[in-house]
Amino acid sequence: MDRKTLARIQRVRVLQAGLAQAGEVRARDTLASEAALSDRIAGLAAAVAPVRQESTAVSFAAAAHYRERLHRSALTAADRVAAAEKQAEAAAEAAREARRDQSAVEKLLVRAQAEAVMREMRALEDAPVFKPLSERLRHDPC
Numbered sequence: 001m002d003r004k005t006l007a008r009i010q011r012v013r014v015l016q017a018g019l020a021q022a023g024e025v026r027a028r029d030t031l032a033s034e035a036a037l038s039d040r041i042a043g044l045a046a047a048v049a050p051v052r053q054e055s056t057a058v059s060f061a062a063a064a065h066y067r068e069r070l071h072r073s074a075l076t077a078a079d080r081v082a083a084a085e086k087q088a089e090a091a092a093e094a095a096r097e098a099r100r101d102q103s104a105v106e107k108l109l110v111r112a113q114a115e116a117v118m119r120e121m122r123a124l125e126d127a128p129v130f131k132p133l134s135e136r137l138r139h140d141p142c
Contacts, residue, residue: 003116006109013102020091020098027091031084038077045070 001009048067 001108001112003109003112006105006112010102010105010109013098013105017095017098017102020095024088024091024095027084027088031081031088034077034081034084038074038081041070041074041077045074 045067048063048070
């Protein structure tokens with residue numbers, strides 16, 4: 001491949017690596033958000049846990065209904081956390097692949113530069129030898 005093509009591929013790989021890193025950061029933020037939501041739901045469920053006090057049947061029924069809804073929300077939040085963990089792992093793997101690709105292209109660029117230098121050195125070695133101008137224009141003494 002020529003130098004321009006490799007440079008263009010490198011620019012694309014750098015952009016892809018940046019996008020992959022941004023995706024990884026977004027996935028980690030989503031995971032943190034989902035984990036925080038799950039913790040909040042668990043805190044609410046603990047706050048509504050039955051306590052020993054004198055209450056009416058209606059308040060017990062309302063608390064039970066509220067606990068049931070919190071339990072369903074907790075299950076949904078746990079599923080969302082698991083999905084966010086999978087997404088974060090996939091994003092991290094994509095970022096690693098993008099970094100590997102970028103590194104491979106950079107190695108190709110370095111190799112291409114070294115080959116170009118070697119070609120130029122061989123061209124200089126194979127070039128005809130020119131005598132300096134002072135040696136070519138010798139005049140006999142007058």
